[in-house]
Amino acid sequence: MTRQQLFDTILEKRSFLCVGLDTDITKIPPHLLKEENPVVEFNRQIIEATAEFCVAYKPNTAFYESMGVKGWQNLQETMNLVPENIFTIADAKRGDIGNTSAMYARAFFNKEESGFDFDSVTVAPYMGVDSVSPFLGFDNKWVILLALTSNEGGKDFQFSELKSEEKLFEKVVKTAHTWGSPEQIMFVVGATRASELSDFRKIAPDNFLLVPGVGAQGGSLQEVAQFGMNDKCGLLVNSSRAIIYASKGEDFAEKAREEAKKLRDEMDILLDKYL
Numbered sequence: 716m717t718r719q720q721l722f723d724t725i726l727e728k729r730s731f732l733c734v735g736l737d738t739d740i741t742k743i744p745p746h747l748l749k750e751e752n753p754v755v756e757f758n759r760q761i762i763e764a765t766a767e768f769c770v771a772y773k774p775n776t777a778f779y780e781s782m783g784v785k786g787w788q789n790l791q792e793t794m795n796l797v798p799e800n801i802f803t804i805a806d807a808k809r810g811d812i813g814n815t816s817a818m819y820a821r822a823f824f825n826k827e828e829s830g831f832d833f834d835s836v837t838v839a840p841y842m843g844v845d846s847v848s849p850f851l852g853f854d855n856k857w858v859i860l861l862a863l864t865s866n867e868g869g870k871d872f873q874f875s876e877l878k879s880e881e882k883l884f885e886k887v888v889k890t891a892h893t894w895g896s897p898e899q900i901m902f903v904v905g906a907t908r909a910s911e912l913s914d915f916r917k918i919a920p921d922n923f924l925l926v927p928g929v930g931a932q933g934g935s936l937q938e939v940a941q942f943g944m945n946d947k948c949g950l951l952v953n954s955s956r957a958i959i960y961a962s963k964g965e966d967f968a969e970k971a972r973e974e975a976k977k978l979r980d981e982m983d984i985l986l987d988k989y990l
């Protein structure tokens with residue numbers, strides 16, 4: 716999916732919501748456990764309930780990898796359920812030496828070989844250009860680089876000042892501009908870092924940002940939109956647990972739909988206000 720297509724979808728759906736499919740078999744409603752494949756059945760109902768209100772789905776691959784071969788099959792079956800016009804993110808946080816990264820890129824982007832056809836994959840930029848560039852060799856596919864993450868420990872390295880008082884995450888962003896364009900690179904910025912977003916926009920005015928951390932982590936959607944929106948919206952705001960586990964009962968899909976709609980309705984207003 717191109718940047719313009721993503722923006723068009725945002726305008727059409729009045730939403731920049733990404734629903735996180737972080738499906739944990741120990742947290743799904745007990746009545747689903749009698750199903751032949753509880754994880755896929757859960758995801759199917761979540762996708763059907765929320766697709767109207769979101770523009771992206773982001774399975775964190777850890778939730779599937781932890782279940783071995785069955786988990787990978789579940790992930791593949793889940794991705795086959797996502798409607799065509801919805802952006803997909805493999806939140807896998809990959810990155811390694813060049814030839815290994817090339818394999819990771821094929822794993823998530825090359826449908827003929829792996830069965831996966833994600834639009835994007837999250838990548839840790841720490842190993843530098845050769846670890847990222849293999850992901851950039853696919854048409855209309857995206858790399859989402861970890862820049863300013865939502866977790867407390869993100870401060871351990873990301874705010875470190877380099878010689879010029881430039882922070883490490885700023886160096887990552889500026890260097891990444893030499894690797895690829897805003898048509899192929901996004902950055903992760905946690906909603907819990909909303910106070911940094913104005914400054915972040917100074918060094919990445921055009922890139923889309925994947926913003927996890929609203930909902931369960933307490934980040935503010937209002938602040939993210941106020942400080943982070945650009946003229947193409949430029950935001951994909953993720954919420955996982957607060958949507959998919961909105962209820963543990965038989966009404967889980969209905970409650971997930973309500974949560975997704977609530978966020979979409981707020982986003983609709985924010986698009987009017989800041990775009």
Ligand SMILES: O=c1ccn([C@@H]2O[C@H](COP(=O)(O)O)[C@@H](O)[C@H]2O)c(=O)[nH]1
Binds near residue numbers: 735775927932953
């Ligand atoms: O900085 C980051 C990068 C990734 N994540 C991931 O996003 C979701 C958030 O889930 P919630 O349940 O909405 O908190 C999850 O997959 C994280 O691994 C992040 O939170 N922060």
